[in-house]
Amino acid sequence: MRISKEHIAAHNEEHQADNEAHLAFLDAQLSKQGVTLSLLLDQLKDFQVAIPSWALGAGGTRFGRFSIGGEPGSLEDKLDDVGVIHALTQTAGAISLHIPWDIPKDTAAIKQRAEEHGIVFDAMNSNTFQDQQGQPFSYKHGSLSNSEKASRQLAIDHNIEVIQYGQELGSNALTVWLADGASFPGQNNFRKALQNTQESLHEIYSHLPQDWKLLVEYKPYEPNFYSTVIQDWGTSLMLAEGCGERAHTLVDLGHHLPNTNIEQIVATLMAKGRLGGFHFNDSKYGDDDLTCGSIKPYQLFLIFNELVYGMQNNDAGNPPLAWMIDASHNVKDPIEDLMQSLEAISIAYAQALLVDQQALEEAQRNHDVTMCQEILQRAYRTDVRPIVAAARAMAGGALDPLGLYRKLDVRGQLIGERGKTVVATGL
Secondary structure, eight states, rough: OOOOOOHHHHHHHHHHHHHHHHHHHHHHHHTTTOOOHHHHHHHHTTOOOOOOGGSOOOOBBBOOOOOOOOOOOOOHHHHHHHHHHHHHHHHEEEEEETTTTOOSSSSHHHHHHHTTOEEEEEEHHHHHOOOOOOOOSOTTOTTTOOOSHHHHHHHHHHHHHHHHHHHTOOEHHHHHHHOHHHHHHHSSHHHHHHHHHHHHHHHHHHHHHOOEEEEOOOOSSSSSEEEEESSSSHHHHHHHHHHOTTEEEETTTTOOOOTTTTHHHHHHHTTTOEEEEEEEEEEOSSSOBBBTTTOOOOHHHHHHHHHHHHSSSSOOOOOOEEEEEOOSSSSSSSHHHHHHHHHHHHHHHHHHHHOOOOHHHHHHHTTTTHHHHHHHHHHSSSSOOOHHHHHHHHTTTSSHHHHHHTTHHHHHHHHHHHHOOOOOOOO
16 A cells, blocks of 8 residues: 555645645744744655564553454565554655564565655664564563573673664664563562673673664563662663663653653753653553554653753754654554654644744743743643644645545555454564
8 A cells, every 4th residue: 555646646736725824824924933934834844753673563461462353464564554644644754674674585675665665774672571483482570681691692692683684784873772660579689680780781882883873772661570770760870871872762752750850861961961762652650652642742842942942952962863663553544543653743843843942941040930930831732733834845745644644544455455363563
């Protein structure tokens, strides 16, 4: 299934007049605030977020999984699905692979298929949180932190193999997330587990190509609920610094305890030059992997406000960030869900670009707390959807991606091509 330029052109012609009317009103209002609409459109048009290969099928929980039909049964199918999303939104120009779920059998053919969709390969993701068939040593009691050297070496070798696959595909980053931890007090020696992890990460880091980054992810709990080896951003930062200058912390928005001030974490990491990237999602209780912006849209805006400030005041030389969605879809069409997340991310970014940073800094300097809130919420309450839609159309996407997706009955066509019972690889 491919979305043609003709489909998008016809769709945009139908919706263009309404969007231009909304856009003209916004332009008049924003110009009074000193905002140049054309510059804003250019920044949004160039913004890209990677799609994870594992998010294109129906997810589930430990209690059950409900297929949606037409799921991608191969890496080629996943590239085609990302191609649909990118054609409609023009903001999904990269895919992030999880190995061994998505090992390319023919690298040249996979790269060609990606190029046909205008897609590049984002950070590679290793998997040491589950044993694979025929695996000689188990990760049941940890991988990079395991007290058994054989298990640690197996996990190290796997990460090195993932780097090699990434080099063949043109990626330039490796993301490491560990499920390592303990379910009961006394099960692990905390200090030895952390030391083993640092030594293992350092060995992996030594195999990184010079133009690659190592992204160290963290999570407070699950699947181990007593302790997790890399449980917070401070531990991730410490381990990254212990590896070298090209190791950074990766922030997953769902990997925090309730009410954690994620925007402060972002500001701190950027000030240290160690923020490597994001996994975007949303949550009510924990790592819920919900549609981005569906629960806490204001928090997403506040995070982007810190990101915009950090990118404009990058004294620490923070590297370009890796943006990726990391979500799971148990009741929604994954493609629709991912497009909703892309929309929410773009909206939050656009709103953050509207913040009058000079006025905010002056209000902060004068301890005018009321005005600080007003400045932030004035930007947040601006309906930037016409701007996001216009930027998308400028790049060749649809003014209303979800509407066109449904009008073309893409899911129905995918079910016709792939059937109702296929299960996406890696799930």
